[in-house]
Amino acid sequence: MKMAAETKVGEAEWEVKIPEKKLKDRLFFENLKAMVIDTQLCSRCLTCVSICPGGLLVNEEDVVDFPDFEDKCLDCGACVRVCPRYDYKPKSGLGDYIEFTAGQSKRFKGQDGAMGTEFIFSAMDMGLIDRGIFVDRDEQWRTSVFHVRGKEQLEKLPLGGTKYVFADILPELKKAVTFTKKGVGVVGTPCMVSGVRKLQEEFPIFKEKVKLVVGLFCTENYHYAEVSKYLIGKGVDFSKLIKTDIIKGKFVATMTDKEVKFKVAKLDDILPSGCSRCTDFTAVESDVSVGSVGSAAGFSTTVVRTETGKEVWDYIKKMGNAEVGEGKVEELDFLINHKKEREKNIQL
Amino acid sequence: MEEEEKDRNIRNVHSGILSPLRRWGTKWSLWPCHFLTSCCGVELAHAGACGFDMERLGTLNMGISRQTNFIIVEGTITRKMARALRIVWEQMPEPRFVNVIGACGQRGGIFWNSYNVTYPWKIVPVDFFIPGCPITPEGLIRGVRAIQEKIDGKDITTIKFKKVELPSGGELEERMVPTTPKLLAPTPEVKIDVKKSVDWAFGNELKGRLKRELEGLYESITITDTNRIAIRATQEKFMDVAQRLSDIMKMDHVKNVNVIDVPHERKYIVEYMVSSYSVDELMPVITTVFTEIRREAEPEFPSLTSLWESANYSEREMHDFFGVRFEGNEGMKGKFLLAPDTPETPLRKDFKIEEERYVIEEGVPLTPPIDPPQYIPHPSSVSEEEYLKMPAYEDVVEEAEKNDEFVAFIGPHHAGSGHLRWVMRMKGDVIVDVIPDPGYVHRGIEKLAENRLYIQNIPLAERPNITDCINMNLGYVRAIEDALGTEVPERAKYMRTIMAELSRIGAFFYDMGIFPLFMGHSSGFMYSFAIREMVLELIVRMTGSRCTPSFIIPGGIRRDIPDDVLDLTRNFTTAINKRLKKFENIFVNNPVLISRMKDVGVLTREEAIKFGIVGPFLRASGVEYDVRKVAPYEVYDKLDWEATTGDAGDCLGRIFGRLEEIKQSVRIVKQAVDAVREMPRGNVISEEILGDYKEASGDIKGYLYNVYGNLVLPKGEWTSVTESARGTVLYSIISDGESNVPYRVRVITPCWMNLRGIIEASKGGRVADFWTVYASFGYFPPEADR
Amino acid sequence: MSGMKKVVAPEYNLSDKIKTHAYAIGTAMEESVYPHTATVLYPREKKKMPDNFRGYILFDPDKCISCFNCSFVCPANAIRMKEAPNNRYYPTIDYGKCIFCHFCIDSCSGGALRTTKIHDVAYKDVDEMFTSTEEMIEPPEIIREDKKSVEYVIDETDLHLKRKKERDGLFVEAVPPVEIPMVSQCVDRGSCLACKICERVCESGAASSVVEEATMTVKMAIDAEKCTGCGLCVKECSMQILRLVRVRK
Amino acid sequence: MMEMINGLMNTMLSNQVSIPLIEPMLDMLQGIPMMGYMIALVLWKPFFAIVICPGLTVGGVSLLFFPWIERKLCARIQWRVGPHEIVWWLGGVIQILADTLRFLFQEVIVHKDAHKRYFLQFPFLTFIAFLLPLLFIPAGNIVAIKTPYGLQIVLLLLCLFPLFVMGLGWASNSRFAYIGTVREAFVYFAEEVPFIIAALAMIILYKTSDLTLMASEQCIPGIILNPIAALTFFIAAAMATSRMPFEIAESDQELCAGPHVEYSGIAFGLIYVLCYEKGYIISGLMTVLFLGGGAGPAIPYLGDLSGAFWFILKTYFVMTTLFVLRTIYPRYRLDQGLKIGWSPMLIMALIALAVSLVEVAVI
Known part of the structure; x- marks a missing residue:
């Protein structure tokens, strides 16, 4: 079944550039561990996990780890090459954009306008990509990553997107890249977007295959075990949960029968260290950023940043897949600044 | 315990x-108490029949445990059967001996990681193991000889290997162990109504x-393929759609009931494949009606048995497999195919079976440790009555007693049950009711198939029915070819037809051998097995294996068949007459x-039609449906032959119809062989599928894995309908379009459909x-239980 | 529908019944005088099997390229590879699982595996059925009691058993597969991680890598001369950037 | 004392089996003291009949060899070889001996539900009871008990067979044994009536029921005189011995040998030979009634044994025919078997009776 052109023998040598080691005579992973993980910089975007050739770098309960690395590490340096925080250049603000707007998908229902989903599916309809990577969340908020190839797949499955809980998106993106024929679209948090960009920078195959990166506005993410414990403690019943949001510095969990509200700041107790050092709220490196803040209820704020994003956005408008709303840039300021303040946590 | 019991037998004799x-x-x-559990039983029959005649060694087959002293465990012992094996062994007087033939009984063979297979040597002490799948009659007789020698005091393995030092040297560096060749798509998309543009006016x-x-x-x-059309409906309107199909479209039978588990989308897809025998142009068309239901522990779904009685047993099967309750089907109380202690809902995707290992590692056992079923606990833990009790159907007995009936x-x-349990209620000498209890040979090939490469499933596809191996193989391969759109070389098509018809003849004579018994x-048994022996001789010369050739591969056949074998086949078409005549007489x-x-x-x-009978048995009741005529495949439309019907x-x-069918098969073989002999030798595998390996088109030797290992089917459901000896065999492969293992394989064998017919x-x-x-x-339990 | 033939089962009247009774009895009497015996007196004699018969499998380490194909294709997972002293992986067969489909032989592009006509073996113990590589090289000895060989001959009239005084050989010459040279090649060099998995998995030493500390580069190479085309690196490559390609003559 | 012995000797000597072939040897043996008495006893016809021919010795040897003959012949008809490897140069002739020994030494299982005493006693009782008719069947002119009511007594004793089989089934207390026993009872009635009527027809024809006389007075064999009676008798015999088209009670594939299903070891061994024993006796009876008993060209050297020889030969022939039926016919259903017994065979038996009457009247 493999149809490959006949090739000449002998042209089979090539060179691969590997990065400098900051700690000489140590394995690359040790470098990574020393520079990123141990310094609490790691945002758990899992770019390193996704690229690790042995598949040995793993995502433990709350930290990226490589058990037995002395024996098993291949020392190829891939993790260091792709880590967005190895040479951390914090990004913040709203970033460049072509269009700041808001939208509400007519085809999908989700929190707010479901524009993340809409972007992926419109890109799929355009033929730009053949799959999107989403996060699926069960009633208990446990996440699993989901490759979506068609609209029907969403029927029995409310794709809530990543909601304050880490999800292993990028390892799945790697798999998707090996399987895809046209391209992949991915929805992720700002740190993941940075990871994807780093992957694309380093490896042409990602450049070629990852076509659309939708970033989400992100204040922070939590570890599943901790956040669920915390929320249950606050009286949130996951079986009745409809929607959660952060409105004006307050965490609001809407359930069928009641609402639970408390100050976001209270969640700082369980705030992961990586997020406390993250300054990017709007995913400035993405093709399109989407979030609920900055637009009317039921709409998603949409920040179209690149040509690809623009193309898809135009397509959405052309096909009438979404209601176009109005985005208010100033509403974002509070959270952008809130995150920017975290710069002080970074000690390089 | 086992060692001690093994010794006791020999001590007894000495x-x-x-x-x-x-x-x-x-x-x-x-005297062997033939424990005819599955495929190897066919070869046991051959060893007992005139081809090899075990009686020469004083080994007379007898089905009654009390009067025999030798159990031949033929193949798979499932969890359900395990207890019966123990009971038979306990019933047998000492000294008693046990031989296990066939790989399934040793380390599980091809079913080694099945959820329903257990090892006989954990249940009874075993004297000898004979490898093979199935064994040859010679191997079986060798086992008998080995026992004879053992009684004489020479307890030895009959093969001696010479050990040769392996080359050493070379730089010692750590090699990486390759990972599994299985390529599993992450969260696959399962879509059964993928549109395909086909040239199909109707x-x-x-x-x-x-x-x-x-x-x-x-x-x-959606039109998904030629003759395949899929209707998607919501769960609420499903019944109405079915009602209309049945009433207005005259779709009168169900070919397949299938549930597909899609855990990551939290849904089950429930599909019914319906077709019609009453409307001629609808005969080849399979209409799939499906819906998606939420995945719960025990989801409910309205049963369609009120419309299509033929769906009954398959619905029960699906209840066993997935836990979907079909409301309205009375068989939802307990398990139907599975044993009480088989894992619950084994076909759900979250039930994982053992993965393959490709290297020998220190400390890792060769096979997964399968515990013997729980109902064979250590005798000390339960009373003897508990220990050997089979399900007693107390309610049936009670009811029967009230009505002055007798239950057997x-x-x-x-000796005459064929490894299926029947509870027969009779009044005097008249049968009131028969309750089937199948599944004693259920080996879960559907589950296994979704854990293996497409190419590895070929032997698996054959195993349910090795008496008609080629047609089973052909059915599976045709489903793959339909999906890939592969065109098979003409010569290979003829070869396949020849082999399929030989296989049909073989299966007929198998049934005609068991019938006289x-x-x-x-x-009658001996005569038909003599003819079958001739058929097997042809198959072994063509393929190298008597019963399980696995010879048909996607795009063709494994290698060209030599001319002398074709000549032999041509001779066979006339030579059969003499012995057939005697058999008839x-x-x-x-x-x-x-x-x-x-x-x-x-x-x-x-x-x-109502009970969903298939094949020659359906035709015997007057329905003119033969897949080879209705939707011809291979070269059936190019040859001159007739399908048989009857109306009694x-x-x-049924018997005369099949007899006529055999004569037609001989006619087909004759024409096909003549046609093949005119053709140039050579290309028997489609070059399109071979890709880079075009030189292997005459003989796949050397490149089977390279060519087929990474075979990936396009997304969608690919259904093939093939006329096997006992009726329509349906393979439905659901592919996600990315993995090189199928997402789900559904096999509907004719015997499974005919089971209801036997009862009624x-x-x-x-x-x-x-x-x-x-x-x-012609009921063949392994075929029905799959 | 055309092409259908209606079969009507015969109705027997008394004379037909007598006739068919007579036929049945006559056949039995005829056979008791001139029987068409078709029995092979195994173990006294052995049926001749064709050369392509699928029996026990022999192995030639010299031809093995350790490509794992036999192990990967084995439907019963009976073949597992074991590391030999020379650091290569060679197959072992568990005959307690082997189904004799010979997919392994048909997948062995080096022609290292070959068939024999051994199929009648009884083992005392299930653990003995595991056959290590060392035992697969030389033809094994089996207990044979046969003095003659029998061949099924089907001529145009009937099946005949042709007996020969000499014993049928159990071992056949291996038919080597056609040669289709393939080599592994990198199609997307930019995406190479330099993880050296190809080197580590390569049994023939064709894939190699050299780390140059000075410039922080890794020189990767796949030597087409050494490459056996086993495809392991293609399969294992974490970025899936290797392909097997035909060698141009 | 001596007088008594002498009286006995005289009785015995007056009724000796004369075998010219072994007479020189006997003469030699006479020299040994007391041996004369022994020889006299052995050659005393009733004793000879019981112990040697057609009684225990020949019967026993028949039981050991006849199954082999049957199996070999069936095998031949079925295109195979049959018992062969055991003493292969004799074609496995002692196969049945091996089977017997195996059964003899095998464990006898009495299962929990069985009536233990009857379960164990019935096979032995049946075996012995089945031997009784042999006392009355003449091999040539050798017969144990010569009585004018020979045929009636034999028929009476034969009627006991099914009762014992029912006993076996009852003692087994198993579902299949139960069904098998009921079937046996049904078939018994269906078969016995035509069987007795056919025998009756021969009594009328020969005007005697003394088996010795019946045999010796057949100048034309009964089968020619009254073929319908012979056919009826033969079919009834097949039914009585559970031979193939009528192997209804013991059908292996339906009822796992019916009444015998629970027996193992030597108990089954006995049951296994029972059917051959039955076959032997009924064939013997058939030989006497229809084939002229021991009639045949006299072989001078064998003397009295000549008749016995022909008798055994004919019996074997009948037995073979009876047993080889299993290669030709499948079995009937119970209702069909009964129907055949009660209608065509009964009619045939009555016709046979009429034929006898007519013949007697004409002659």
Whole structure:
């Protein structure tokens, strides 16, 4: 079944550039561990996990780890090459954009306008990509990553997107890249977007295959075990949960029968260290950023940043897949600044 | 425990003053209580039949445990069967011996990681193991000889290997162990109505008609392939759609009931494949009606048995497999195919089976440790009565007693039960009701198939029915070829036809061999197995294997068949006549037999359709449906032959119909061989599928894995319908389009469909008629249980 | 429908019954005088099997390229590879699982595996059925009691058993597969991680890598001369950037 | 005392089996003291009949060899070889001995539900009871008990067979044994009536029921005189011995040998030979009634044994025919078997009776 052109023998040598080691005579992973993980910089975007050739770098309960690395590490340096925080250049603000707007998908229902989903599916309809990577969340908020190839797949499955809980998106993106024929679209948090960009920078195959990166506005993410414990403690019943949001510095969990509200700041107790050092709220490196803040209820704020994003956005408008709303840039300021303040946590 | 019991048997033979006499007597009178559990039973029959004649060694097959002293465990012991094995062993007087033949009974063979397979050597002490899948009759006789030698005091393995030092040296560096070749798509998309543009004029017309008739009920209607059309409906309107299909479109039977588990989308897809025997142009069309239901622990779904009775057993099966409750089907109380202690809902995707290992690692056992079923606990832990109790159907017995009826439990180990348990209620000599308890040979090939590469499933596809191996193989491969759109070289098509027809002849003579046995007519058995031996000789020369050739591969056949074998095949078509004539004289035309069969077990045309009977048995009831005519494949449309029908619908009609069919098969083989001999030798595998390996088109040797290892089917459901010897065999492969293992494989074998027919046809008959009906349907339990 | 033939089962009147009784009895009498015996007196004699018969499998380490194909294709997972002293992986077969489909032989592009006509073996113990590589090289000895060989001959009239005084050989010459040279090649060099998995998995030493500390580069190479085309690196490559390609003559 | 012995000797000597072939040897043996008495006893016809021919010795040897003959012949008809490897140069002739030894030394299982005493006693009782008719069947002119009511007594004793089989089934207390026993009872009635009527027809024809006389007075064999009676008798014999088209009670595939299903070891061994024993006796009876008993060209050297020889030969022939039926026919259903017994065979038996009457009247 493999149809490959006949090739000449002998042209089979090539060179691969590997990065400098900051700690000489140590394995690359040790470098990574020393520079990123141990310094609490790691945002758990899992770019390193996704690229690790042995598949040995793993995502433990709350930290990226490589058990037995002395024996098993291949020392190829891939993790260091792709880590967005190895040479951390914090990004913040709203970033460049072509269009700041808001939208509400007519085809999908989700929190707010479901524009993340809409972007992926419109890109799929355009033929730009053949799959999107989403996060699926069960009633208990446990996440699993989901490759979506068609609209029907969403029927029995409310794709809530990543909601304050880490999800292993990028390892799945790697798999998707090996399987895809046209391209992949991915929805992720700002740190993941940075990871994807780093992957694309380093490896042409990602450049070629990852076509659309939708970033989400992100204040922070939590570890599943901790956040669920915390929320249950606050009286949130996951079986009745409809929607959660952060409105004006307050965490609001809407359930069928009641609402639970408390100050976001209270969640700082369980705030992961990586997020406390993250300054990017709007995913400035993405093709399109989407979030609920900055637009009317039921709409998603949409920040179209690149040509690809623009193309898809135009397509959405052309096909009438979404209601176009109005985005208010100033509403974002509070959270952008809130995150920017975290710069002080970074000690390089 | 086992060692001790094994010793005891041998000590038994060797003890006492008269031990030489005792030894000698036991040695030459090893009567096997054939534990005919599965495929290897076919070869046991061959060893007992005139081809090899085990009786030469004093080994006379007998089905009764008390009077025999030797168990031959033929193949798979499932969890359900395990207990029967133990019971039979306990019933047997000492000294007793056990041989296990076939790989399934040793380390599980091809079913090594099945959820329902266990090891006989954990249940009873075993003396000898004979490898093979299935074993050859020679191997079986070698096992008997080995026991004889053992009784004489020479307990040895009959093969001695010479150990040769492996080359050493070379730089010692750590090698990486390759990972599994299985390529599993992450969160695969399972879509069974993938649109395919095909040149099928009637399809568009049918689609239009369906759209009109089902106005407002369906969600979408898609043509998925030639003769395949899929209707998507919501769960609420599903019943209405089915009702209309049945009433207005005259779709009168269900070919397949299938559930597909999609855990990551939290849904089950429930599909019914329906078709029609009453409308001619709908005959080849399979209409799939499906819906998606939420995945819960025990989701409910309305049963369609009120519309299509033929869905009944398959619905029960799906209840076993997935836990989907079909409301309205009365069989939802307990398990049907599975044993009480088989893992619950084994076909759900979250039930994982053991993964393959490709290297020997220190400390890792060769096979997964399978515990013997829980109902064979250590004897000390339970009382003896508990320990050997089979399910007693107390309610049935109670009810029968009230009505002055008698209940007999027949099987699973019974000379005439064929490893299926029947609970027969009779009033006097008249059968009131028969309750089937199948699944004693259920090996879960559907689960195994979704854990193996497409190419690895070829042997698996054959295993349910090795008496008709080629047609089973062909059915599976055709489903793959349909999906890939591969065009098979002409020569290979002819070869396949020849082999398929030989296989059909073989299967017929298998059934015609078992039938006489059920009637107590051993000559009929011997005569038909002699003819079968000829067929197997041809198959072994063509393929190298007697019963399980796995010879048909996607795009062609494994290698070209030499001319001398073709000549032999041509001779066979005339040579068969002589022995067939004698067989007819002594058995088929025997007036005693005729009187046993005439007007016995009658299924009318309506009943046959209602209960979903397939194949020659359906035709015997007057339905003109033969896949080879209705939707011709291979070269059937190029050859001159006739399909058979009848209208009596009784046992006699079924037998004579099949006899005529065999004559037609011989006719096909004759024409096909003549045609092949005109053709140039060579290309028998499609070059399109070979890709870079075009040179291998005459013989795949060397490149099977390279070519087929990463075979990936396009997304969608690929259904093939093939006319096997006992009827329509349906393979439905659901592919996610990315993995090189199927997402789900559904196999509907003819015997599974015919099971209902046996029950219905035997009701109201005489007790002895039950076996006539049973045998006239050619029921082969491994095929039904899969 | 055309092409259908209606089969009507015969109705027997008394004379037919007598006739068929007579036929049945006559056949039995005829056979008791001139029987068409078709029995092979195994173990006294052995049926001749064709050369392509699928029996026990022999192995030639010299031809093995350790490509794992036999192990990967084995439907019963009976073949597992074991590391030999020379650091290569060679197959072992567990005959307690082997189904004799010979997919392994048909997948062995080096022609290292070959068939024999051994199929009648009884083992005392299930653990003995595991056959290590060392035992697969030389033809094994089996207990044979046969003095003659029997061949099934089907001529135009009937099946005949042709007996020969000499014993049928159990071992056949291996038929080597056609040669289709393939080599592994990198199609997307930019995406190479330099993880050296190809080197670590390569049994023939064709894939190699050299780390140059000075410039922080890794020189990767696949030597087409050494490459056996086993495809392991293609399969294992974490970025899936290797392909097997035909060698141009 | 001596007088008594002498009286006995005289009785015995007056009724000796004369075998010219072994007379020189006997003469030699006479020299040994007391041996004369022994020889006289052995050659005393009733004793000879019981112990040697057609009684225990020949019967026993028949039981050991006849199954082999049957199996070999069936095998031949079925295109195979049959018992062969055991003493292969004799074609496995002692196969049955091996089977017997195996059964003899095998464990006898009495299962929990069985009536233990009857379960164990019935096979032995049956075996012995089945031997009784042999006392009355003449091999040539050798017969144990010569009585004018020979045939009636034999028929009476034969009627006991099914009762014992029912006993076996009852003692087994198993579902299949139960069904098998009921079937046996049904078939018994269906078969016995035509059987007795056919025998009656021969009594009328020969005007005697003394088996010795019946045999010796057949200048034309009964089968020619009254073929219908012979056919009826033969079919009834097949039914009585559960031979193939009528192997209804013991059908292996339906009822796992019916009444015998629970027996193992030597108990089954006995049951296994029972059917051959039955076959032997009924064939013997058939030989006497229809084939002229021991009639045949006299072989001078054998003397009295000549008749016995022909008798055994004919019996074997009948037995073979009876047993080889299993290669030709499948079995009937119970209702069909009964129907055959009660209608065509009964009619045939009555016709046979009429034929006899007519013949007697004409002659």
